[in-house]
Amino acid sequence: MTDRIIIWVPRDAAARSVGADAVAEAFAREAEARGLEVTIRRNGSRGLFWLEPLVEIATGGQRIGYGPVSPEDAAGILDEGGGHALCLGPVGEIGFLKRQQRVTFRRCGVIDPLDPEDYAAHGGWAGLERAAKMTPEAICEEVTRSGLRGRGGAGFPAGIKWTTVLEADGAQKYVCCNADEGDSGAFADRMIMEGDPFTVIEGMILAGFATGSTQGFIYIRSEYPDAISVMREAIAIARAGGFLGTDILGSGRDFDIILRRGAGAYICGEESSMLNSLEGKRGEVRAKPPIPALSGLFGEPTVVNNVLTLASVPMILSGEPGADGYKAIGLGRSAGTQPFQLAGNIRQGGLVELAFGVTLRELIEDFGGGTLSGRPVRAVQAGGPLGAYIPAHQFDTPMSYEALADIGAMLGHGGLTVFDDQVDMAKMAEFAFEFCAEESCGKCTPCRIGAVRGAETMAKIRRGENVEANLEIIGDLAELMRDGSLCAMGGLTPMPVMSAIEHFPEDFPGQASKEAAE
Amino acid sequence: MAYGETDTGGATRIGQICSRYNARPDALVEILIDVQAEFGCVSDAHAAQIAGRLNLSRAEVHGARSFYSDLSAEPKGRRCVKLCQAEACQAVGSDALKAAAEAALEVKLGGTGMPGEIWLEPVYCLGNCALAPAAMVDERLIGRASVDAIMAALEGGEHD
Numbered sequence: 038m039t040d041r042i043i044i045w046v047p048r049d050a051a052a053r054s055v056g057a058d059a060v061a062e063a064f065a066r067e068a069e070a071r072g073l074e075v076t077i078r079r080n081g082s083r084g085l086f087w088l089e090p091l092v093e094i095a096t097g098g099q100r101i102g103y104g105p106v107s108p109e110d111a112a113g114i115l116d117e118g119g120g121h122a123l124c125l126g127p128v129g130e131i132g133f134l135k136r137q138q139r140v141t142f143r144r145c146g147v148i149d150p151l152d153p154e155d156y157a158a159h160g161g162w163a164g165l166e167r168a169a170k171m172t173p174e175a176i177c178e179e180v181t182r183s184g185l186r187g188r189g190g191a192g193f194p195a196g197i198k199w200t201t202v203l204e205a206d207g208a209q210k211y212v213c214c215n216a217d218e219g220d221s222g223a224f225a226d227r228m229i230m231e232g233d234p235f236t237v238i239e240g241m242i243l244a245g246f247a248t249g250s251t252q253g254f255i256y257i258r259s260e261y262p263d264a265i266s267v268m269r270e271a272i273a274i275a276r277a278g279g280f281l282g283t284d285i286l287g288s289g290r291d292f293d294i295i296l297r298r299g300a301g302a303y304i305c306g307e308e309s310s311m312l313n314s315l316e317g318k319r320g321e322v323r324a325k326p327p328i329p330a331l332s333g334l335f336g337e338p339t340v341v342n343n344v345l346t347l348a349s350v351p352m353i354l355s356g357e358p359g360a361d362g363y364k365a366i367g368l369g370r371s372a373g374t375q376p377f378q379l380a381g382n383i384r385q386g387g388l389v390e391l392a393f394g395v396t397l398r399e400l401i402e403d404f405g406g407g408t409l410s411g412r413p414v415r416a417v418q419a420g421g422p423l424g425a426y427i428p429a430h431q432f433d434t435p436m437s438y439e440a441l442a443d444i445g446a447m448l449g450h451g452g453l454t455v456f457d458d459q460v461d462m463a464k465m466a467e468f469a470f471e472f473c474a475e476e477s478c479g480k481c482t483p484c485r486i487g488a489v490r491g492a493e494t495m496a497k498i499r500r501g502e503n504v505e506a507n508l509e510i511i512g513d514l515a516e517l518m519r520d521g522s523l524c525a526m527g528g529l530t531p532m533p534v535m536s537a538i539e540h541f542p543e544d545f546p547g548q549a550s551k552e553a554a555e
Numbered sequence: 556m557a558y559g560e561t562d563t564g565g566a567t568r569i570g571q572i573c574s575r576y577n578a579r580p581d582a583l584v585e586i587l588i589d590v591q592a593e594f595g596c597v598s599d600a601h602a603a604q605i606a607g608r609l610n611l612s613r614a615e616v617h618g619a620r621s622f623y624s625d626l627s628a629e630p631k632g633r634r635c636v637k638l639c640q641a642e643a644c645q646a647v648g649s650d651a652l653k654a655a656a657e658a659a660l661e662v663k664l665g666g667t668g669m670p671g672e673i674w675l676e677p678v679y680c681l682g683n684c685a686l687a688p689a690a691m692v693d694e695r696l697i698g699r700a701s702v703d704a705i706m707a708a709l710e711g712g713e714h715d
Contacts, residue, residue, distance in 0.1 A: 050683065050696050051682075053696065054686060054696040054697050054698035055686060055698045055699060086685035086686050086698075089686070219680055221639075221641030221642040221679065221684060222643045222684045223680075223682070223684070224682040260680065260682065263696070297582075297584070298588055300587065300588055300624070300625040301624035301678075302622065303679060317579075317580050317581040317582060317583030317609075317611075317619065318583075318615075319619055378684065378685070381642065381643040381646035381684060382646040382647050386684070386685025386686065387685050388685075410647075418642055422641065452643075452684070454642045454643045454684065455646060456646045457646075465642070465645075468642070468645070476679070478622075
């Protein structure tokens with residue numbers, strides 16, 4: 038008896054955005070016309086987005102990739118197989134994928150995201166099974182030992198946060214998964230929620246076990262309808278399978294998850310805004326202290342972690358790679374791997390999971406293949422709309438929290454947005470203020486008013502009005518926003534602005550002529 | 556009860572939506588999203604009904620409604636076209652796409668065109684930054700977006 042041929046077509050939103058559904062239908066139709074016994078299965082994305090829809094045909098234990106496939110290619114691929122022009126060979130051997138260290142994303146694109154057996158067959162639930170027999174203190178200790186830091190942007194050690202929540206007094210503690218991935222250039226949270234949702238659920242349960250919390254919330258932005266529906270279904274499947282609810286895996290511990298949607302507010306990615314939104318309120322930032330670990334959701338001790346942080350925990354607790362194995366990957370205090378996301382004007386855009394320490398140049402050139410336009414790379418914005426614009430002469434900086442901080446930049450959520458030499462950096466600086474004005478929650482004055490004044494002043498500079506004096510105003514404003522804002526929205530908006538002015542003075546006409554005169 | 560119904564009526568339906576969340580006040584944003592999806596807006600009358608069901612003040616419901624950009628007090632349009640205006644899309648021509656879409660749909664970004672029909676909305680990141688520029692028609696994401704692809708999606712029916 039021969040195995041049925043399995044044809045994998047991603048259900049990831051990005052793959053669907055370039056026609057994956059029509060491709061899946063075409064394969065089903067053409068296979069039937071040929072009397073071929075095939076099963077069409079939908080996986081997540083491997084993160085090789087320029088090849089989407091990336092179809093994989095599994096025969097004899099191997100998965101052969103084809104991409105980018107259009108519906109018209111289905112017949113030819115079924116007839117010609119490996120001889121087809123779109124054949125990429127075994128998917129795991131594609132250079133972009135082979136050179137990565139997939140730890141957090143090791144199942145993404147491999148399994149059927151909503152098949153719990155597939156998840157279990159690829160190492161899923163192993164961390165939970167082990168942790169079910171451990172004390173909360175021991176779980177916190179292992180996570181601390183792994184060196185895992187928050188992947189949302191701030192990089193706070195996850196185990197220390199969990200220990201704080203464990204030791205805090207509270208009648209009902211909470212675990213909140215922040216899936217409000219609003220940064221332009223970032224899509225890793227979306228990818229893993231759509232491609233491996235059970236790992237996010239497992240991570241949340243582990244956070245619950247570690248801290249004595251029985252109630253979790255996952256807050257997903259409304260711009261991600263596919264992620265919302267996959268996570269919703271995955272939560273129901275996990276509950277039906279006994280992984281959520283009471284006495285999970287005979288541990289005597291309870292945990293459940295409520296999914297909540299965002300409603301189009303970037304600021305709700307800030308943890309205290311998200312907590313207010315989860316309470317049904319305006320998503321305004323809260324002043325800190327108190328920190329959410331002591332007084333978070335409904336005033337109770339609360340773990341707030343990003344999707345990727347929680348998704349990394351199951352592997353740490355499963356013993357593969359385990360806490361020590363995880364710590365051994367990486368660079369200094371930046372332990373483990375980081376999913377970098379190549380975005381914007383890039384030929385081979387997608388997700389690259391690698392140990393910290395890889396340089397920006399390797400990511401942009403070796404993985405990304407340079408710009409989509411074929412023009413030279415001029416700037417890369419690292420870490421989303423609040424991150425610095427990095428010029429070409431700093432592309433050899435190793436990617437780690439510390440090395441980026443040393444050059445006045447930040448890693449944030451790992452998004453890297455590439456611009457070619459057509460970019461107007463003064464326009465990008467103005468946009469940074471405009472974005473802040475649009476998305477500020479309005480709670481604190483430096484952010485609410487500063488963003489508007491910044492945009493006005495930058496517009497004057499772009500029109501060539503009193504450039505020198507206005508740049509001085511921008512400098513003062515940036516200092517005020519950085520030091521006086523309640524949260525990172527106002528506090529970091531100066532980063533893209535000032536990095537643009539510092540590294541690309543030729544785009545700010547008055548300043549360029551001043552330098553030329555010196 | 557139907558799209559665009561802004562005054563009285565809808566009370567039963569709103570009661571049902573609130574019940575879906577056990578009328579928990581912390582689920583207010585969820586309830587507002589559902590009401591917006593069903594009626595195309597959260598009118599003052601809707602807000603008052605929600606406040607009554609959740610035992611909140613009307614000011615609290617108004618406060619949440621006015622904070623989130625997905626919510627509106629009046630209907631904006633039957634079909635929604637979102638164009639990403641964030642950095643990654645700017646890097647590959649979202650400005651040109653915006654101009655072309657405005658011309659094709661005869662509406663400025665942020666407004667409603669084709670009387671009451673199509674609402675063109677700026678959005679900041681749809682998570683499709685490796686296949687930018689990105690657009691979304693209702694809930695259907697479009698990668699490497701063009702005006703042709705947007706028009707095709709609009710013709711493709713109201714449901715994804």
